[in-house]
Amino acid sequence: MDELTLYLQSLIQEACSHLPATPQRRKAINLLLRVLLKSGRLETKRDDLYEDALYKTMFNLTETLCDKYDPSRGSFLAWFNTCLRNQHRDELRAAQRHRDRKQSAWQGHEVELDPLDQVASPIDANLLLDTWKSFVQWIKDDPDHRLKACHIENNPEANCQSLAYLRLVVGKEWQEIAAEVGSTRGAISSHWSRKCQPLLQEWLTQNQRLFGEESYDR
Template sequence: MDEQLQKLIGEVCRYPDPSLERQKALNKLLMLIQQLPGIYKSSHPDYLEALNLTWEWVSRKICTFEARSPSLQQSLIIWINGFLKWRIKDLYTPDSNYTFSLDRPTRNEEGDETTLLNILPDPQSPTMTLDLLDLKIAQIQEAQRQSIGKRIKQYIEQDKEGKLTASHPRKNSECHCQLLAMRLLVQNPPHKIADIARELNISNQTLYSHWKSHCLPLLREIAINYGYEK
């Protein structure tokens, strides 16, 4: 396992960021890491949020990882858990839901109103701290996610290829993936599965099973085609 991990880490760090080759190697590495035993668990309801933040951090920082004895695998797990435990600790902090915005109004040294983003040092500047660089990266990634999200929403609404409407339980053509995606994902607040099932005269279990087994994989495939990476 150490040899396989070392090979994938080397492959990720060999390619420029961003590049398609690096992203492919990174996806393989993350899939392998997620199967390793020892990743810290938590019963907190928002644990997956902390875990996702950890994978994003690993994606950015993997080339700074330094293996120590007794094995690369154990060192990697310790390294990942070190960050993950802090993110879980944040979940128990009262202010952990505070959203840090780079567009938040502030004032520069001259007293003029501006945004935090505008007064950040240039990312090419050698004086820029790693924390500020991380903020810059986070902002770019969030903008990319929002852009992809808008395109996926538009795809769901239009379904020009008919992929979503074509996927439905055999005895209920009205319960297709486009309708479910609109009701469960697009509309705000989302509808309850029980209400949709009652409206379509279908059992909760059948509807949920179709959503989980057919609609979600289909939507995941569409999202990946638009550039979304888990």
């Protein structure tokens, strides 16, 4: 048994000597994971499904570690790699089955949803588009001058209109924006969160309506 194996063994013993969800167990699992993932001794595969397999193996093992792992039956690393190999094989098979089902469903004119597509979907972006377009127009026009008037002291260039435009409409990073308006990154990102975001929030609150009945008289 090599040094790494012995070390992992002692880490597992340490982890399992504490109750689950305790700070001591967590610290021990953190250490165990770090050593394991940095050991360079995990089997690797060069395909898209490897990371999913690794991730699921880590989850399964941390849950069953203290019940299922028996040091007398071999090293933890060997056990981990075996589980990883099996999990990877399962991932490949599941992906194949999914492809086959999709293929036959398509041929039968049914459409089966990818399980990943069934994650609770957020508001349809198309509904937001109108609001977004009005929002962008408001930033560009700033009809009440509210955005332009809210600026960093002694630097009218660093105002909420220019910040909103550069950050949200153009999509620039803070350091580029800072350079453009002649201020520091810290000052403008602070001004942005404290002063500009509430103004944007206020306009959005007053100007949003998507669909449905009129709300009851409040």
